[in-house]
Amino acid sequence: MIGCRVEKDLNASGGGIHLSLNLDIPKGALVTLYGKSGVGKTSALRILAGLLTPDTGTIVVNGKVWFDAEKKINLKPQQRKIGFVFQDYALFPNMTVRQNLEYGGGRQSDPLLVDSLMDMVALKDLQGRLPATLSGGQKQRVALARALVQKPDILLLDEPLSALDMGIRAKLQDDILRVHREFGLTTLLISHNLGEIYRLSDRVIMMEGGKVVKEATADELFADRDISGKFKFTGEVVRIEEAEILFIVHVLIQNQVVKVVSRASEIEGLQIGDTVLVASKAFNPVLYKLG
Amino acid sequence: MNKFDGHIAEIQTHEQLSKVTAVLEGGLRIQAMVIETPDTADYMVEGGKISVHFKETEVILCLPETSGISEPNQVQGIIVSLESGVLLTWVCLQTKIGDIGAVIPSDAVKALDLSIGKKAVACVKTTEVMLSVI
Structure with missing residues:
Protein backbone atom coordinates (compact mmCIF):
# COMPACT_ATOMS: atom_id res chain seq x y z
CA MET A 1 0.00 0.00 0.00
CA PHE A 222 -14.57 7.32 -19.85
CA ALA A 223 -17.60 5.32 -21.00
CA ASP A 224 -20.79 7.34 -21.22
CA ARG A 225 -22.69 5.24 -18.75
CA ASP A 226 -25.70 7.48 -18.88
CA ILE A 227 -26.78 6.32 -22.31
CA SER A 228 -29.57 3.80 -21.91
CA GLY A 229 -28.34 1.32 -24.57
CA LYS A 230 -27.60 -2.00 -22.89
CA PHE A 231 -25.36 -3.33 -25.65
CA LYS A 232 -22.22 -1.33 -24.88
CA PHE A 233 -18.58 -2.03 -25.53
CA THR A 234 -15.43 0.02 -25.70
CA GLY A 235 -13.10 -0.64 -28.57
CA GLU A 236 -10.43 0.82 -30.78
CA VAL A 237 -11.02 2.18 -34.27
CA VAL A 238 -8.92 0.13 -36.70
CA ARG A 239 -10.31 1.17 -40.08
CA ILE A 240 -12.75 3.68 -41.58
CA GLU A 241 -14.20 2.94 -45.03
CA GLU A 242 -16.52 4.97 -47.21
CA ALA A 243 -19.69 3.26 -48.39
CA GLU A 244 -21.98 5.39 -50.54
CA ILE A 245 -23.50 8.08 -48.31
CA LEU A 246 -22.22 6.38 -45.16
CA PHE A 247 -19.00 5.26 -43.51
CA ILE A 248 -18.22 1.82 -42.12
CA VAL A 249 -16.09 2.05 -39.00
CA HIS A 250 -14.24 -1.13 -38.01
CA VAL A 251 -13.82 -1.35 -34.25
CA LEU A 252 -11.59 -3.83 -32.44
CA ILE A 253 -13.39 -5.03 -29.31
CA GLN A 254 -11.11 -7.35 -27.36
CA ASN A 255 -9.98 -9.68 -30.17
CA GLN A 256 -12.95 -9.32 -32.51
CA VAL A 257 -13.57 -6.68 -35.12
CA VAL A 258 -17.11 -5.34 -35.42
CA LYS A 259 -18.42 -2.94 -38.04
CA VAL A 260 -20.56 0.09 -37.29
CA VAL A 261 -22.32 2.15 -39.95
CA SER A 262 -22.05 5.89 -39.34
CA ARG A 263 -22.78 9.21 -40.95
CA ALA A 264 -19.86 11.54 -41.76
CA SER A 265 -21.00 13.98 -39.06
CA GLU A 266 -20.78 11.27 -36.39
CA ILE A 267 -17.20 10.33 -37.17
CA GLU A 268 -15.85 13.84 -37.58
CA GLY A 269 -12.45 13.96 -35.92
CA LEU A 270 -12.40 10.20 -35.41
CA GLN A 271 -9.05 8.61 -36.19
CA ILE A 272 -7.53 5.15 -36.38
CA GLY A 273 -6.44 4.19 -32.87
CA ASP A 274 -9.14 6.24 -31.09
CA THR A 275 -11.10 4.56 -28.31
CA VAL A 276 -14.86 4.56 -28.87
CA LEU A 277 -17.99 3.42 -27.10
CA VAL A 278 -20.11 1.17 -29.31
CA ALA A 279 -23.70 1.33 -28.13
CA SER A 280 -26.92 -0.22 -29.28
CA LYS A 281 -30.25 -1.20 -27.80
CA ALA A 282 -30.59 -4.63 -26.25
CA PHE A 283 -33.55 -5.09 -28.61
CA ASN A 284 -31.36 -5.34 -31.74
CA PRO A 285 -28.94 -8.25 -31.30
CA VAL A 286 -30.00 -11.83 -31.94
CA LEU A 287 -28.54 -14.87 -30.21
CA TYR A 288 -27.53 -18.17 -31.75
CA LYS A 289 -26.49 -21.04 -29.55
CA LEU A 290 -23.06 -22.32 -30.51
CA GLY A 291 -21.78 -25.86 -30.35
CA MET B 1 -27.48 10.04 -34.92
CA ASN B 2 -30.70 11.95 -34.39
CA LYS B 3 -30.62 13.56 -30.95
CA PHE B 4 -33.23 15.79 -29.33
CA ASP B 5 -33.48 17.24 -25.85
CA GLY B 6 -36.57 17.08 -23.69
CA HIS B 7 -37.88 15.85 -20.37
CA ILE B 8 -39.58 12.73 -19.10
CA ALA B 9 -43.35 13.15 -18.92
CA GLU B 10 -44.41 9.63 -18.04
CA ILE B 11 -42.90 6.29 -17.09
CA GLN B 12 -44.83 3.04 -17.31
CA THR B 13 -42.93 0.16 -15.75
CA HIS B 14 -43.61 -3.55 -15.87
CA GLU B 15 -41.07 -6.02 -14.50
CA GLN B 16 -37.65 -5.06 -15.97
CA LEU B 17 -39.00 -2.89 -18.77
CA SER B 18 -40.17 0.70 -18.87
CA LYS B 19 -41.92 2.71 -21.52
CA VAL B 20 -40.66 6.25 -21.16
CA THR B 21 -42.58 9.08 -22.78
CA ALA B 22 -40.41 12.12 -23.41
CA VAL B 23 -41.76 15.53 -24.30
CA LEU B 24 -39.61 17.40 -26.78
CA GLU B 25 -39.70 20.94 -28.10
CA GLY B 26 -43.11 21.95 -29.42
CA GLY B 27 -44.79 19.43 -27.14
CA LEU B 28 -44.04 16.45 -29.38
CA ARG B 29 -43.98 13.12 -27.56
CA ILE B 30 -41.47 10.37 -28.26
CA GLN B 31 -41.62 6.99 -26.55
CA ALA B 32 -38.64 4.81 -25.70
CA MET B 33 -38.70 1.23 -24.45
CA VAL B 34 -35.76 0.63 -22.10
CA ILE B 35 -34.46 -2.15 -19.86
CA GLU B 36 -34.40 0.15 -16.85
CA THR B 37 -36.82 1.05 -14.10
CA PRO B 38 -36.89 3.99 -11.67
CA ASP B 39 -35.24 1.56 -9.21
CA THR B 40 -32.28 0.77 -11.46
CA ALA B 41 -31.51 4.19 -13.00
CA ASP B 42 -31.39 7.57 -11.28
CA TYR B 43 -32.40 9.48 -14.40
CA MET B 44 -35.76 7.68 -14.58
CA VAL B 45 -37.86 10.34 -12.91
CA GLU B 46 -40.78 12.29 -14.26
CA GLY B 47 -39.58 15.79 -15.14
CA GLY B 48 -35.97 14.60 -15.54
CA LYS B 49 -34.08 16.20 -18.39
CA ILE B 50 -33.00 13.72 -21.03
CA SER B 51 -32.05 13.43 -24.68
CA VAL B 52 -33.60 10.93 -27.03
CA HIS B 53 -31.32 9.31 -29.62
CA PHE B 54 -32.16 7.22 -32.64
CA LYS B 55 -30.05 6.26 -35.57
CA GLU B 56 -30.85 7.49 -39.09
CA THR B 57 -30.97 3.88 -40.26
CA GLU B 58 -33.83 3.17 -37.80
CA VAL B 59 -36.14 5.81 -39.25
CA ILE B 60 -38.95 4.77 -41.60
CA LEU B 61 -40.42 7.44 -43.88
CA CYS B 62 -44.13 7.37 -44.79
CA LEU B 63 -46.31 9.61 -46.87
CA PRO B 64 -48.64 11.83 -44.77
CA GLU B 65 -51.81 9.96 -45.68
CA THR B 66 -50.44 6.59 -44.55
CA SER B 67 -52.49 5.07 -41.74
CA GLY B 68 -52.35 2.03 -39.52
CA ILE B 69 -48.70 2.16 -38.43
CA SER B 70 -47.83 0.26 -35.24
CA GLU B 71 -45.40 2.87 -33.98
CA PRO B 72 -46.58 5.82 -31.89
CA ASN B 73 -43.40 7.77 -32.69
CA GLN B 74 -44.44 9.72 -35.78
CA VAL B 75 -43.11 13.16 -36.67
CA GLN B 76 -44.42 15.18 -39.62
CA GLY B 77 -42.01 17.25 -41.66
CA ILE B 78 -40.91 18.62 -44.99
CA ILE B 79 -38.01 17.16 -46.96
CA VAL B 80 -35.25 19.76 -47.12
CA SER B 81 -32.40 17.73 -48.57
CA LEU B 82 -31.59 14.37 -50.15
CA GLU B 83 -28.23 12.75 -50.66
CA SER B 84 -28.53 9.78 -53.00
CA GLY B 85 -26.33 6.72 -53.29
CA VAL B 86 -26.97 3.76 -55.58
CA LEU B 87 -28.54 1.67 -52.81
CA LEU B 88 -29.18 4.08 -49.96
CA THR B 89 -30.36 7.66 -49.71
CA TRP B 90 -30.07 10.03 -46.83
CA VAL B 91 -33.15 12.20 -46.41
CA CYS B 92 -33.34 15.23 -44.15
CA LEU B 93 -36.75 16.13 -42.83
CA GLN B 94 -37.41 19.51 -41.24
CA THR B 95 -39.81 19.02 -38.31
CA LYS B 96 -40.99 21.02 -35.32
CA ILE B 97 -38.47 19.26 -33.07
CA GLY B 98 -35.57 19.92 -35.50
CA ASP B 99 -34.05 18.16 -38.49
CA ILE B 100 -34.50 14.39 -38.57
CA GLY B 101 -32.18 12.31 -40.77
CA ALA B 102 -33.34 9.06 -42.33
CA VAL B 103 -31.36 6.54 -44.34
CA ILE B 104 -33.73 4.62 -46.57
CA PRO B 105 -33.42 2.49 -49.72
CA SER B 106 -32.91 4.58 -52.86
CA ASP B 107 -35.63 2.50 -54.57
CA ALA B 108 -38.12 3.69 -51.95
CA VAL B 109 -37.27 7.32 -52.70
CA LYS B 110 -38.34 6.68 -56.30
CA ALA B 111 -41.37 4.57 -55.38
CA LEU B 112 -42.74 7.22 -52.99
CA ASP B 113 -41.56 10.03 -55.29
CA LEU B 114 -39.81 11.78 -52.43
CA SER B 115 -38.24 15.11 -53.31
CA ILE B 116 -37.35 18.41 -51.70
CA GLY B 117 -40.39 20.33 -50.51
CA LYS B 118 -42.62 17.25 -50.12
CA LYS B 119 -44.27 16.32 -46.85
CA ALA B 120 -43.32 13.07 -45.14
CA VAL B 121 -43.67 11.42 -41.74
CA ALA B 122 -40.67 9.98 -39.86
CA CYS B 123 -41.54 6.88 -37.82
CA VAL B 124 -39.20 5.42 -35.21
CA LYS B 125 -39.68 2.17 -33.31
CA THR B 126 -39.92 2.67 -29.55
CA THR B 127 -37.49 -0.22 -29.12
CA GLU B 128 -34.88 1.71 -31.16
CA VAL B 129 -34.92 4.94 -29.14
CA MET B 130 -32.12 5.40 -26.59
CA LEU B 131 -32.12 7.89 -23.75
CA SER B 132 -29.26 9.80 -22.16
CA VAL B 133 -29.09 12.18 -19.26
CA ILE B 134 -28.46 15.82 -20.10
Whole structure:
Protein backbone atom coordinates (compact mmCIF):
# COMPACT_ATOMS: atom_id res chain seq x y z
CA MET A 1 0.00 0.00 0.00
CA ILE A 2 1.26 3.44 -0.94
CA GLY A 3 -0.08 6.26 1.21
CA CYS A 4 1.00 9.60 -0.15
CA ARG A 5 -0.23 12.83 1.42
CA VAL A 6 2.01 15.67 0.32
CA GLU A 7 1.94 19.30 -0.75
CA LYS A 8 4.39 21.08 -3.00
CA ASP A 9 4.51 24.43 -4.80
CA LEU A 10 5.64 23.87 -8.36
CA ASN A 11 6.92 26.49 -10.73
CA ALA A 12 5.38 24.99 -13.82
CA SER A 13 5.82 26.73 -17.16
CA GLY A 14 2.86 29.00 -17.71
CA GLY A 15 2.54 29.78 -14.00
CA GLY A 16 3.06 27.92 -10.78
CA ILE A 17 0.67 25.27 -9.50
CA HIS A 18 0.19 23.90 -6.04
CA LEU A 19 0.48 20.13 -6.03
CA SER A 20 -1.72 18.56 -3.37
CA LEU A 21 -1.65 14.77 -3.48
CA ASN A 22 -3.79 12.47 -1.41
CA LEU A 23 -3.27 8.97 -2.76
CA ASP A 24 -3.94 5.50 -1.39
CA ILE A 25 -2.78 2.86 -3.84
CA PRO A 26 -3.24 -0.80 -2.89
CA LYS A 27 -0.30 -3.16 -3.21
CA GLY A 28 -0.29 -4.95 -6.56
CA ALA A 29 -2.52 -2.40 -8.32
CA LEU A 30 -1.80 -0.86 -11.71
CA VAL A 31 -2.99 2.71 -11.52
CA THR A 32 -2.93 5.33 -14.27
CA LEU A 33 -2.51 9.04 -13.62
CA TYR A 34 -4.56 10.84 -16.24
CA GLY A 35 -4.86 14.53 -17.00
CA LYS A 36 -3.67 17.33 -19.23
CA SER A 37 -0.02 18.36 -19.49
CA GLY A 38 1.15 20.47 -16.57
CA VAL A 39 -1.32 19.20 -13.95
CA GLY A 40 1.47 17.60 -11.89
CA LYS A 41 1.45 13.93 -12.99
CA THR A 42 5.19 13.68 -13.63
CA SER A 43 5.90 15.66 -10.45
CA ALA A 44 3.79 13.13 -8.51
CA LEU A 45 5.95 10.27 -9.81
CA ARG A 46 9.16 12.21 -9.12
CA ILE A 47 8.01 12.86 -5.56
CA LEU A 48 7.37 9.13 -5.04
CA ALA A 49 10.77 8.30 -6.53
CA GLY A 50 12.52 10.78 -4.23
CA LEU A 51 13.69 12.97 -7.12
CA LEU A 52 11.57 15.88 -5.94
CA THR A 53 11.08 16.83 -2.27
CA PRO A 54 7.59 17.85 -1.10
CA ASP A 55 7.14 20.95 1.08
CA THR A 56 4.98 19.12 3.63
CA GLY A 57 3.35 15.76 4.25
CA THR A 58 4.17 12.06 4.46
CA ILE A 59 4.79 9.12 2.16
CA VAL A 60 4.35 5.68 3.72
CA VAL A 61 4.92 2.55 1.63
CA ASN A 62 3.99 -0.88 3.04
CA GLY A 63 4.20 0.49 6.56
CA LYS A 64 7.62 2.08 6.05
CA VAL A 65 8.01 5.86 6.19
CA TRP A 66 9.76 7.12 3.05
CA PHE A 67 9.11 10.75 3.68
CA ASP A 68 7.95 12.76 6.69
CA ALA A 69 8.49 16.52 6.46
CA GLU A 70 7.99 17.10 10.20
CA LYS A 71 10.29 14.29 11.31
CA LYS A 72 12.79 15.19 8.60
CA ILE A 73 12.72 11.69 7.12
CA ASN A 74 13.49 11.59 3.40
CA LEU A 75 14.78 8.32 1.96
CA LYS A 76 17.15 8.69 -0.99
CA PRO A 77 15.91 7.45 -4.38
CA GLN A 78 18.17 4.36 -4.20
CA GLN A 79 16.65 3.42 -0.80
CA ARG A 80 13.09 3.45 -2.13
CA LYS A 81 12.94 0.23 -4.21
CA ILE A 82 11.52 1.97 -7.23
CA GLY A 83 11.93 1.35 -10.96
CA PHE A 84 11.40 4.31 -13.26
CA VAL A 85 10.81 4.23 -17.03
CA PHE A 86 10.71 7.47 -18.98
CA GLN A 87 9.38 8.29 -22.44
CA ASP A 88 12.88 9.06 -23.74
CA TYR A 89 14.38 5.71 -22.56
CA ALA A 90 17.36 7.37 -20.74
CA LEU A 91 19.75 4.53 -21.58
CA PHE A 92 23.51 4.88 -21.25
CA PRO A 93 24.62 5.31 -24.90
CA ASN A 94 28.14 3.95 -24.41
CA MET A 95 27.01 0.69 -22.75
CA THR A 96 25.61 -2.42 -24.39
CA VAL A 97 22.12 -3.67 -23.60
CA ARG A 98 23.52 -6.11 -21.04
CA GLN A 99 25.80 -3.49 -19.47
CA ASN A 100 22.85 -1.10 -19.15
CA LEU A 101 20.99 -3.76 -17.17
CA GLU A 102 24.02 -4.69 -15.05
CA TYR A 103 24.73 -1.05 -14.26
CA GLY A 104 21.08 -0.61 -13.28
CA GLY A 105 21.49 -3.54 -10.87
CA GLY A 106 24.31 -1.79 -9.01
CA ARG A 107 27.19 -3.58 -7.33
CA GLN A 108 25.20 -6.66 -6.41
CA SER A 109 23.87 -7.07 -9.93
CA ASP A 110 22.54 -10.62 -10.19
CA PRO A 111 23.56 -12.17 -13.54
CA LEU A 112 20.73 -14.73 -13.32
CA LEU A 113 18.15 -12.00 -12.84
CA VAL A 114 19.65 -10.03 -15.75
CA ASP A 115 19.34 -13.16 -17.90
CA SER A 116 15.76 -13.89 -16.89
CA LEU A 117 14.71 -10.26 -17.44
CA MET A 118 16.26 -10.28 -20.91
CA ASP A 119 14.34 -13.47 -21.63
CA MET A 120 11.15 -11.99 -20.35
CA VAL A 121 11.21 -9.01 -22.71
CA ALA A 122 13.00 -10.83 -25.58
CA LEU A 123 16.34 -9.01 -25.42
CA LYS A 124 18.71 -12.00 -25.35
CA ASP A 125 19.71 -11.65 -29.01
CA LEU A 126 20.35 -7.94 -28.57
CA GLN A 127 22.45 -8.06 -25.40
CA GLY A 128 25.73 -7.03 -27.11
CA ARG A 129 24.21 -4.13 -29.03
CA LEU A 130 24.58 -0.43 -28.23
CA PRO A 131 21.35 1.60 -27.72
CA ALA A 132 21.96 3.68 -30.88
CA THR A 133 21.53 0.52 -33.00
CA LEU A 134 18.12 -0.36 -31.47
CA SER A 135 14.60 0.60 -32.53
CA GLY A 136 12.38 2.67 -30.22
CA GLY A 137 10.47 -0.39 -29.06
CA GLN A 138 13.68 -2.31 -28.35
CA LYS A 139 15.14 0.63 -26.40
CA GLN A 140 12.02 0.85 -24.28
CA ARG A 141 12.20 -2.90 -23.54
CA VAL A 142 15.78 -2.35 -22.33
CA ALA A 143 14.60 0.56 -20.16
CA LEU A 144 11.78 -1.60 -18.73
CA ALA A 145 14.16 -4.50 -17.95
CA ARG A 146 16.69 -2.11 -16.42
CA ALA A 147 14.02 -0.65 -14.15
CA LEU A 148 13.42 -4.15 -12.78
CA VAL A 149 16.97 -5.35 -12.04
CA GLN A 150 16.89 -3.84 -8.58
CA LYS A 151 13.73 -5.84 -7.85
CA PRO A 152 11.60 -2.79 -7.14
CA ASP A 153 8.32 -2.88 -5.24
CA ILE A 154 6.98 0.04 -7.24
CA LEU A 155 7.25 0.63 -10.97
CA LEU A 156 6.79 4.18 -12.23
CA LEU A 157 6.09 4.58 -15.95
CA ASP A 158 6.04 8.13 -17.34
CA GLU A 159 4.40 7.90 -20.78
CA PRO A 160 6.69 5.01 -21.67
CA LEU A 161 4.97 4.12 -24.93
CA SER A 162 3.87 7.47 -26.32
CA ALA A 163 6.73 7.66 -28.84
CA LEU A 164 6.03 4.19 -30.26
CA ASP A 165 3.71 3.15 -33.09
CA MET A 166 0.60 1.08 -32.47
CA GLY A 167 1.91 -2.46 -33.13
CA ILE A 168 5.00 -2.03 -30.95
CA ARG A 169 2.91 -0.32 -28.31
CA ALA A 170 0.64 -3.38 -28.02
CA LYS A 171 3.66 -5.66 -27.55
CA LEU A 172 5.14 -3.40 -24.87
CA GLN A 173 1.75 -3.25 -23.12
CA ASP A 174 1.88 -7.06 -22.93
CA ASP A 175 5.41 -6.82 -21.48
CA ILE A 176 4.32 -4.26 -18.88
CA LEU A 177 1.33 -6.37 -17.81
CA ARG A 178 3.47 -9.51 -17.60
CA VAL A 179 6.24 -7.99 -15.44
CA HIS A 180 3.67 -6.17 -13.31
CA ARG A 181 2.06 -9.52 -12.45
CA GLU A 182 5.15 -11.72 -12.26
CA PHE A 183 7.06 -9.31 -10.02
CA GLY A 184 4.01 -8.52 -7.90
CA LEU A 185 4.61 -4.82 -8.54
CA THR A 186 2.55 -1.81 -7.64
CA THR A 187 2.65 0.20 -10.86
CA LEU A 188 1.86 3.84 -11.55
CA LEU A 189 1.51 4.77 -15.20
CA ILE A 190 1.13 8.13 -16.88
CA SER A 191 -0.69 7.79 -20.18
CA HIS A 192 -2.96 9.82 -22.45
CA ASN A 193 -3.93 6.90 -24.66
CA LEU A 194 -7.39 5.66 -23.71
CA GLY A 195 -6.93 2.25 -25.34
CA GLU A 196 -3.79 1.76 -23.30
CA ILE A 197 -5.47 2.97 -20.12
CA TYR A 198 -8.37 0.56 -20.65
CA ARG A 199 -6.05 -2.33 -21.32
CA LEU A 200 -3.62 -1.82 -18.46
CA SER A 201 -5.23 -0.04 -15.54
CA ASP A 202 -7.12 -1.34 -12.54
CA ARG A 203 -7.92 2.23 -11.53
CA VAL A 204 -7.54 5.68 -13.05
CA ILE A 205 -6.69 8.78 -11.03
CA MET A 206 -7.73 11.93 -12.83
CA MET A 207 -5.75 15.07 -12.01
CA GLU A 208 -6.50 18.74 -12.63
CA GLY A 209 -4.48 21.74 -11.47
CA GLY A 210 -2.28 19.73 -9.10
CA LYS A 211 -5.16 17.88 -7.43
CA VAL A 212 -6.83 14.51 -7.72
CA VAL A 213 -10.34 15.26 -8.97
CA LYS A 214 -11.67 11.76 -9.58
CA GLU A 215 -10.71 8.16 -9.02
CA ALA A 216 -12.53 5.33 -10.78
CA THR A 217 -12.14 2.44 -13.18
CA ALA A 218 -11.46 3.36 -16.82
CA ASP A 219 -14.98 2.25 -17.68
CA GLU A 220 -16.59 4.46 -15.05
CA LEU A 221 -14.46 7.42 -16.07
CA PHE A 222 -14.57 7.32 -19.85
CA ALA A 223 -17.60 5.32 -21.00
CA ASP A 224 -20.79 7.34 -21.22
CA ARG A 225 -22.69 5.24 -18.75
CA ASP A 226 -25.70 7.48 -18.88
CA ILE A 227 -26.78 6.32 -22.31
CA SER A 228 -29.57 3.80 -21.91
CA GLY A 229 -28.34 1.32 -24.57
CA LYS A 230 -27.60 -2.00 -22.89
CA PHE A 231 -25.36 -3.33 -25.65
CA LYS A 232 -22.22 -1.33 -24.88
CA PHE A 233 -18.58 -2.03 -25.53
CA THR A 234 -15.43 0.02 -25.70
CA GLY A 235 -13.10 -0.64 -28.57
CA GLU A 236 -10.43 0.82 -30.78
CA VAL A 237 -11.02 2.18 -34.27
CA VAL A 238 -8.92 0.13 -36.70
CA ARG A 239 -10.31 1.17 -40.08
CA ILE A 240 -12.75 3.68 -41.58
CA GLU A 241 -14.20 2.94 -45.03
CA GLU A 242 -16.52 4.97 -47.21
CA ALA A 243 -19.69 3.26 -48.39
CA GLU A 244 -21.98 5.39 -50.54
CA ILE A 245 -23.50 8.08 -48.31
CA LEU A 246 -22.22 6.38 -45.16
CA PHE A 247 -19.00 5.26 -43.51
CA ILE A 248 -18.22 1.82 -42.12
CA VAL A 249 -16.09 2.05 -39.00
CA HIS A 250 -14.24 -1.13 -38.01
CA VAL A 251 -13.82 -1.35 -34.25
CA LEU A 252 -11.59 -3.83 -32.44
CA ILE A 253 -13.39 -5.03 -29.31
CA GLN A 254 -11.11 -7.35 -27.36
CA ASN A 255 -9.98 -9.68 -30.17
CA GLN A 256 -12.95 -9.32 -32.51
CA VAL A 257 -13.57 -6.68 -35.12
CA VAL A 258 -17.11 -5.34 -35.42
CA LYS A 259 -18.42 -2.94 -38.04
CA VAL A 260 -20.56 0.09 -37.29
CA VAL A 261 -22.32 2.15 -39.95
CA SER A 262 -22.05 5.89 -39.34
CA ARG A 263 -22.78 9.21 -40.95
CA ALA A 264 -19.86 11.54 -41.76
CA SER A 265 -21.00 13.98 -39.06
CA GLU A 266 -20.78 11.27 -36.39
CA ILE A 267 -17.20 10.33 -37.17
CA GLU A 268 -15.85 13.84 -37.58
CA GLY A 269 -12.45 13.96 -35.92
CA LEU A 270 -12.40 10.20 -35.41
CA GLN A 271 -9.05 8.61 -36.19
CA ILE A 272 -7.53 5.15 -36.38
CA GLY A 273 -6.44 4.19 -32.87
CA ASP A 274 -9.14 6.24 -31.09
CA THR A 275 -11.10 4.56 -28.31
CA VAL A 276 -14.86 4.56 -28.87
CA LEU A 277 -17.99 3.42 -27.10
CA VAL A 278 -20.11 1.17 -29.31
CA ALA A 279 -23.70 1.33 -28.13
CA SER A 280 -26.92 -0.22 -29.28
CA LYS A 281 -30.25 -1.20 -27.80
CA ALA A 282 -30.59 -4.63 -26.25
CA PHE A 283 -33.55 -5.09 -28.61
CA ASN A 284 -31.36 -5.34 -31.74
CA PRO A 285 -28.94 -8.25 -31.30
CA VAL A 286 -30.00 -11.83 -31.94
CA LEU A 287 -28.54 -14.87 -30.21
CA TYR A 288 -27.53 -18.17 -31.75
CA LYS A 289 -26.49 -21.04 -29.55
CA LEU A 290 -23.06 -22.32 -30.51
CA GLY A 291 -21.78 -25.86 -30.35
CA MET B 1 -27.48 10.04 -34.92
CA ASN B 2 -30.70 11.95 -34.39
CA LYS B 3 -30.62 13.56 -30.95
CA PHE B 4 -33.23 15.79 -29.33
CA ASP B 5 -33.48 17.24 -25.85
CA GLY B 6 -36.57 17.08 -23.69
CA HIS B 7 -37.88 15.85 -20.37
CA ILE B 8 -39.58 12.73 -19.10
CA ALA B 9 -43.35 13.15 -18.92
CA GLU B 10 -44.41 9.63 -18.04
CA ILE B 11 -42.90 6.29 -17.09
CA GLN B 12 -44.83 3.04 -17.31
CA THR B 13 -42.93 0.16 -15.75
CA HIS B 14 -43.61 -3.55 -15.87
CA GLU B 15 -41.07 -6.02 -14.50
CA GLN B 16 -37.65 -5.06 -15.97
CA LEU B 17 -39.00 -2.89 -18.77
CA SER B 18 -40.17 0.70 -18.87
CA LYS B 19 -41.92 2.71 -21.52
CA VAL B 20 -40.66 6.25 -21.16
CA THR B 21 -42.58 9.08 -22.78
CA ALA B 22 -40.41 12.12 -23.41
CA VAL B 23 -41.76 15.53 -24.30
CA LEU B 24 -39.61 17.40 -26.78
CA GLU B 25 -39.70 20.94 -28.10
CA GLY B 26 -43.11 21.95 -29.42
CA GLY B 27 -44.79 19.43 -27.14
CA LEU B 28 -44.04 16.45 -29.38
CA ARG B 29 -43.98 13.12 -27.56
CA ILE B 30 -41.47 10.37 -28.26
CA GLN B 31 -41.62 6.99 -26.55
CA ALA B 32 -38.64 4.81 -25.70
CA MET B 33 -38.70 1.23 -24.45
CA VAL B 34 -35.76 0.63 -22.10
CA ILE B 35 -34.46 -2.15 -19.86
CA GLU B 36 -34.40 0.15 -16.85
CA THR B 37 -36.82 1.05 -14.10
CA PRO B 38 -36.89 3.99 -11.67
CA ASP B 39 -35.24 1.56 -9.21
CA THR B 40 -32.28 0.77 -11.46
CA ALA B 41 -31.51 4.19 -13.00
CA ASP B 42 -31.39 7.57 -11.28
CA TYR B 43 -32.40 9.48 -14.40
CA MET B 44 -35.76 7.68 -14.58
CA VAL B 45 -37.86 10.34 -12.91
CA GLU B 46 -40.78 12.29 -14.26
CA GLY B 47 -39.58 15.79 -15.14
CA GLY B 48 -35.97 14.60 -15.54
CA LYS B 49 -34.08 16.20 -18.39
CA ILE B 50 -33.00 13.72 -21.03
CA SER B 51 -32.05 13.43 -24.68
CA VAL B 52 -33.60 10.93 -27.03
CA HIS B 53 -31.32 9.31 -29.62
CA PHE B 54 -32.16 7.22 -32.64
CA LYS B 55 -30.05 6.26 -35.57
CA GLU B 56 -30.85 7.49 -39.09
CA THR B 57 -30.97 3.88 -40.26
CA GLU B 58 -33.83 3.17 -37.80
CA VAL B 59 -36.14 5.81 -39.25
CA ILE B 60 -38.95 4.77 -41.60
CA LEU B 61 -40.42 7.44 -43.88
CA CYS B 62 -44.13 7.37 -44.79
CA LEU B 63 -46.31 9.61 -46.87
CA PRO B 64 -48.64 11.83 -44.77
CA GLU B 65 -51.81 9.96 -45.68
CA THR B 66 -50.44 6.59 -44.55
CA SER B 67 -52.49 5.07 -41.74
CA GLY B 68 -52.35 2.03 -39.52
CA ILE B 69 -48.70 2.16 -38.43
CA SER B 70 -47.83 0.26 -35.24
CA GLU B 71 -45.40 2.87 -33.98
CA PRO B 72 -46.58 5.82 -31.89
CA ASN B 73 -43.40 7.77 -32.69
CA GLN B 74 -44.44 9.72 -35.78
CA VAL B 75 -43.11 13.16 -36.67
CA GLN B 76 -44.42 15.18 -39.62
CA GLY B 77 -42.01 17.25 -41.66
CA ILE B 78 -40.91 18.62 -44.99
CA ILE B 79 -38.01 17.16 -46.96
CA VAL B 80 -35.25 19.76 -47.12
CA SER B 81 -32.40 17.73 -48.57
CA LEU B 82 -31.59 14.37 -50.15
CA GLU B 83 -28.23 12.75 -50.66
CA SER B 84 -28.53 9.78 -53.00
CA GLY B 85 -26.33 6.72 -53.29
CA VAL B 86 -26.97 3.76 -55.58
CA LEU B 87 -28.54 1.67 -52.81
CA LEU B 88 -29.18 4.08 -49.96
CA THR B 89 -30.36 7.66 -49.71
CA TRP B 90 -30.07 10.03 -46.83
CA VAL B 91 -33.15 12.20 -46.41
CA CYS B 92 -33.34 15.23 -44.15
CA LEU B 93 -36.75 16.13 -42.83
CA GLN B 94 -37.41 19.51 -41.24
CA THR B 95 -39.81 19.02 -38.31
CA LYS B 96 -40.99 21.02 -35.32
CA ILE B 97 -38.47 19.26 -33.07
CA GLY B 98 -35.57 19.92 -35.50
CA ASP B 99 -34.05 18.16 -38.49
CA ILE B 100 -34.50 14.39 -38.57
CA GLY B 101 -32.18 12.31 -40.77
CA ALA B 102 -33.34 9.06 -42.33
CA VAL B 103 -31.36 6.54 -44.34
CA ILE B 104 -33.73 4.62 -46.57
CA PRO B 105 -33.42 2.49 -49.72
CA SER B 106 -32.91 4.58 -52.86
CA ASP B 107 -35.63 2.50 -54.57
CA ALA B 108 -38.12 3.69 -51.95
CA VAL B 109 -37.27 7.32 -52.70
CA LYS B 110 -38.34 6.68 -56.30
CA ALA B 111 -41.37 4.57 -55.38
CA LEU B 112 -42.74 7.22 -52.99
CA ASP B 113 -41.56 10.03 -55.29
CA LEU B 114 -39.81 11.78 -52.43
CA SER B 115 -38.24 15.11 -53.31
CA ILE B 116 -37.35 18.41 -51.70
CA GLY B 117 -40.39 20.33 -50.51
CA LYS B 118 -42.62 17.25 -50.12
CA LYS B 119 -44.27 16.32 -46.85
CA ALA B 120 -43.32 13.07 -45.14
CA VAL B 121 -43.67 11.42 -41.74
CA ALA B 122 -40.67 9.98 -39.86
CA CYS B 123 -41.54 6.88 -37.82
CA VAL B 124 -39.20 5.42 -35.21
CA LYS B 125 -39.68 2.17 -33.31
CA THR B 126 -39.92 2.67 -29.55
CA THR B 127 -37.49 -0.22 -29.12
CA GLU B 128 -34.88 1.71 -31.16
CA VAL B 129 -34.92 4.94 -29.14
CA MET B 130 -32.12 5.40 -26.59
CA LEU B 131 -32.12 7.89 -23.75
CA SER B 132 -29.26 9.80 -22.16
CA VAL B 133 -29.09 12.18 -19.26
CA ILE B 134 -28.46 15.82 -20.10
